Amino acid sequence: MSSAVERLEPGLVRFRLVSPTLAPVNVYAMETGAGWVLFDSGFTYSTDQLCACLAELGVGPAEVAAVFYTHTHEDHMGGGVSLGDAWGCPQYVWEGTRPAFENYYDYYDACESWRVWLGRRMAPSEWMERLRQLSSGRSGKAFRQGGDGLLHGAVGVAFGEAVTVGGRRFRCEDARGHDPFHCVWHDEACDRLVTGDIVLGLPTPLLERIGDNITSYRATLQRWQQAPEPALILPGHGRPSVGLGRALERSLGYxxxxxxxxxxxxxxxxxxxxxxxxxxxxxxxxxxxxxxxxxxxxxxxxxxxxxxxxxxxxxxxxxxxxxxxxxxxxxxxxxxxxxx
Ligand SMILES: [Zn+2]
Structure with a gap:
């Protein structure tokens, strides 16, 4: 088994997908009575890695029973879009997730680039050149990869509603802020929470240019402090852990x-x-x-x-x-x- 595939518990696997410029991202696979379901899908350009991980479970994208998304950021939804019609299953998002029902590539291309954002929001200074120097030599990969930009089989789910796949219920809950479309998925049978980017080991990025919002993000963290402690949290980056309350406190501390x-x-x-x-x-x-x-x-x-x-x-x-x-x-x- 490759180092990119980690069996966490019976029927629960973590894929760790890497990028030349961005932080590694997690995709989780859970086994249900109908086969494997995935949570998030990696970068648009990491579908080779995703398919190699799936192959270790003995399936291809066409055999996956469902895909669930925590949010639209390129490291989470990109792979699902890039694989186009290779999927043969529903792909679940929170029902308000506009980019999942439009052309995803066009949506992100229409967002301001960080360089344009910098020029619009920062006073010109020698620091601008310094930042450019820091970023140079980081050759990224093209954002637009395979597919036609559509998330094939996208299905919207309301907050508080559950989707049943192979006898297992996965409930969609509100977690907006880091992305205006962020949700978390609660695996009810095993009491696991797939938390996306709301609680990470480092401060969660809040990028104005892609619609992130600090006020709603903080409100999300505070609201989740009232929730019962799940048995396990599965974050979008870093290691799964117990202790949602502690993780929320850490993120509020940031x-x-x-x-x-x-x-x-x-x-x-x-x-x-x-x-x-x-x-x-x-x-x-x-x-x-x-x-x-x-x-x-x-x-x-x-x-x-x-x-x-x-x-x-x-x-x-x-x-x-x-x-x-x-x-x-x-x-x-x-x-x-x-x-x-
Ligand atoms: Zn994100």
Whole structure:
């Protein structure tokens, strides 16, 4: 069995698919009375890896009984689209997942590129060139791969509704924020929760250019704190674990740390130019730090945008930021943004 395939429990397998530029992503396979079902599908360009993993279970895409998606990001839904009509099964998404019912490739191509986003949101500075240098030499793979851009057999499921496959029920639950279409799937028989990207070992990226939203993401984490603890959580990246409550606390902690970092920038020197402030916060800064630096920048901007909606900061015409009044402690900040 290859290192990309890990048998976690009887009837539960994790595939780990890799990319030249992005973090490795998990696909989970669960065995039901009707055959294997998958959760997420990897990158558009990792379908060879996905099919090799499936082959180790003795099936091809045409024999998979169902595919379930947590969200639309390219590392989760890309493979399903790229395999086009190779699937012979329903592919379940939350019913509001617009890109799954349109042309997925066109949807993502219409989103702003990170370079355009950077030019629109950041004041010109020497840091822009520094970031370009960090990103150079990272040759990615083309996003558009196989298929016609459609998710064949896409079926929408309402929040709170369950899909039954081979005698097993999988319930779709609301987890929007990291993606406006994010859901989680609860495997009721084994009490496992497929959590996508809501709780990761690192801060979950919040990218404005693809519609991620910090306020709804935080609300999702807080709402899930009220949920009963499942037996196992299966995240989109990193290792499966027990302890949803602990994972939620850690992710909420990352948001609190992000607020503290942003407040620190504003208190250290105004007006703030977030790109420089973020890159300067790294002790070592090389190409290996590009992805982490970019996520910290994106999340800092999401934080500043939220603070602007709460009337606490403003982005000046020169794209630098200033406070409009005193900044509250985090405990006093939360009630302000709950009403947004
Ligand atoms: Zn994601």
């Amino acid at each position: 948001l609190e740390a992000g607020y503290a970092l942003t407040v620190g920038f504003l208190e250290a020197a105004e007006p703030v130019e977030p790109l420089g402030a973020v890159l300067e916060s790294f002790e070592t800064l090389g190409p290996a730090q590009f992805q982490v630096a970019f996520i910290r920048l994106a999340n800092t901007m999401s934080q500043l945008d939220e603070m602007a909606l709460a009337g606490l900061v403003e982005q000046r015409e020169d794209l630098r930021w200033r406070r409009t009044g005193p900044l509250p402690a985090y405990a006093d900040y939360l009630p302000l943004v709950e009403r947004l």
